[in-house]
Amino acid sequence: MQCCIIARLKTQPLWFGLLFVLGLFSLLKFFIAFLRWVYVNFLRAPKNLKKYGSWAVITGPTDGIGKGYAFQLARVGLNLVLVGRNPDKLKDVSDLILAKYGKSQIKTVVVDFAGDVSEGMVKIREAIEGLDVGVLINNVGISYPYARYFHEVDEELLKNLIKVNVEGTTKVTHIVLPGMLQRKKGAIVNIGSGAAIVIPSDPLYAVYAATKAYIDQFSRCLYVEYKKSGIDVQCQVPLYVATKMASIKRSSFFVPSTDGYARAGMRWIGYEPRCTPYWPHSILWVLAYSLPESLVDAWRLWFCLGIRKRGQLKDTKKKE
Ligand SMILES: NC(=O)c1ccc[n+]([C@@H]2O[C@H](COP(=O)([O-])OP(=O)(O)OC[C@H]3O[C@@H](n4cnc5c(N)ncnc54)[C@H](OP(=O)(O)O)[C@@H]3O)[C@@H](O)[C@H]2O)c1
Numbered sequence: 001m002q003c004c005i006i007a008r009l010k011t012q013p014l015w016f017g018l019l020f021v022l023g024l025f026s027l028l029k030f031f032i033a034f035l036r037w038v039y040v041n042f043l044r045a046p047k048n049l050k051k052y053g054s055w056a057v058i059t060g061p062t063d064g065i066g067k068g069y070a071f072q073l074a075r076v077g078l079n080l081v082l083v084g085r086n087p088d089k090l091k092d093v094s095d096l097i098l099a100k101y102g103k104s105q106i107k108t109v110v111v112d113f114a115g116d117v118s119e120g121m122v123k124i125r126e127a128i129e130g131l132d133v134g135v136l137i138n139n140v141g142i143s144y145p146y147a148r149y150f151h152e153v154d155e156e157l158l159k160n161l162i163k164v165n166v167e168g169t170t171k172v173t174h175i176v177l178p179g180m181l182q183r184k185k186g187a188i189v190n191i192g193s194g195a196a197i198v199i200p201s202d203p204l205y206a207v208y209a210a211t212k213a214y215i216d217q218f219s220r221c222l223y224v225e226y227k228k229s230g231i232d233v234q235c236q237v238p239l240y241v242a243t244k245m246a247s248i249k250r251s252s253f254f255v256p257s258t259d260g261y262a263r264a265g266m267r268w269i270g271y272e273p274r275c276t277p278y279w280p281h282s283i284l285w286v287l288a289y290s291l292p293e294s295l296v297d298a299w300r301l302w303f304c305l306g307i308r309k310r311g312q313l314k315d316t317k318k319k320e
Pocket of ligand 1: 085193
């Protein structure tokens with residue numbers, strides 16, 4: 001069979017042979033990429049996060065993905081510093097975690113990232129003083145209440161998006177990193193978004209997507225800067241996760257619950273600088289990259305205009 005193919009190839013013109021080799025090479029590349037995808041998603045062992053240090057700091061742990069991560073980190077035996085804006089919700093989450101994983105120690109810090117961030121950073125600095133913080137999950141983030149054109153974004157929302165999504169992550173990292181540097185180990189996870197990386201544009205969510213593009217590049221640069229110092233920086237790129245922020249609230253195969261997402265996310269901490277931990281999301285990623293950009297742009301605009309219309313209707317009903 002093999003000889004037959006080679007014999008046939010010999011009778012073909014040179015260009016045909018070259019095309020054949022190129023085709024084979026592409027197939028091999030695809031096959032290796034597929035094997036790697038199977039390995040990293042299902043077979044690779046997660047890192048032992050306790051090796052980074054015994055404490056983890058999580059921002060925005062009172063709901064959604066952050067809450068999922070708080071439970072998962074306590075499950076593997078880490079002590080937690082929970083940084084959120086609502087003292088009652090912080091207490092509820094701490095109580096729930098302690099009831100489930102009694103061994104963990106938990107500290108809470110009340111910080112409103114849309115408020116006085118400098119004051120908040122002083123509180124975080126004091127809370128982590130003397131702790132060997134090995135893991136930082138920069139999760140806090142806000143989006144638009146619903147999709148809208150850029151000129152419709154009011155100043156308050158504009159300011160908060162940049163403060164919470166950009167300033168929050170940047171400053172918390174700036175405070176936690178020096179301790180990690182001293183101990184020469186640490187893992188930093190910044191939660192980005194498919195809005196900035198997977199789809200070519202996120203119309204009607206321009207500022208949100210742009211803040212997440214910042215998170216992506218910030219993470220990549222830090223990954224390169226600190227790799228040699230034993231600090232693993234990563235940008236995790238979720239697509240839709242069923243939370244109060246997302247426009248899709250019900251979980252399904254392509255939309256994980258917060259617990260489902262955090263469980264998947266834990267397996268990736270400390271590895272690649274950018275990843276999408278929930279494996280069905282990576283199928284959508286490949287799909288988005290395979291289609292013409294203009295087609296994905298048009299689909300996304302249509303989808304977001306639908307969200308905008310429903311949001312405006314709700315607003316009108318509230319006013320009536
Ligand atoms: N859900 C998705 O589909 C999705 C997709 C891609 C990326 N992401 C990213 O994932 C991260 C978490 O999102 P999520 O969907 O889990 O959102 P979420 O359910 O709305 O939870 C956000 C968390 O951040 C806290 N938070 C919000 N504003 C804050 C502020 N000003 N100061 C302090 N804490 C504040 C919230 O506190 P309260 O409990 O007090 O509200 C909550 O704990 C975000 O960075 C988001 O951009 C989400």
